[in-house]
Amino acid sequence: MLLRPRQILAPVIFATVFGYFGYHLVNGDRGLLAMVHLQRENQIADQNLAEAEATRKIWERRVSELRNQSIDPDMLDERARILLNYARKDDIIIFTPTR
Template identity: 45%
Template sequence: MIQVFRRYLRHISGPMIGVGAVVYFAYHTVEGDRGVRAWLRLNGEIAEAQLQLDKIATERAEMEHRVSLLRPDHLDQDMLEERARIMLNMSREGDVVVFDRRR
């Protein structure tokens, strides 16, 4: 009886070790530090950072455009007047002031 059990164990031990190795590597392929789930999470973070970068780049381009309108070689009178009114907190007589609560 013991010999039959040892023979059965000898025949099944190799495949069981192989199945165990496959299960181990399959688990770590999905759940590991460099697995599929980590890859998906990192791709999500990259996409979020790209959106933030695009937003900041748009804001920067808008600011650079506004600054270029105030350069001495190409001075936009309307922009200069707008900045002067904001900085001095003054307006002309008869002007209508609309408050923007977003800022």
């Protein structure tokens, strides 16, 4: 029993079209693999955002402590001299051993 070309042609065309769309469903620019890749990038971006927000809150707290209403001038002077290694002429400096 020999099949005629018309009987073979329709299934071959449908298989080709199905294969084409199936391939692009998985591997295309907007396919399943691209979706997985975008979801992974989204998770990384969310983590970076959370870290940036935490850092921003820390800096906002630090900056709010520098406002005129909440800063003690004596504490500021003392802290600045410690950080800058600065002393006045009349200061007495006591060296302590480091641990």
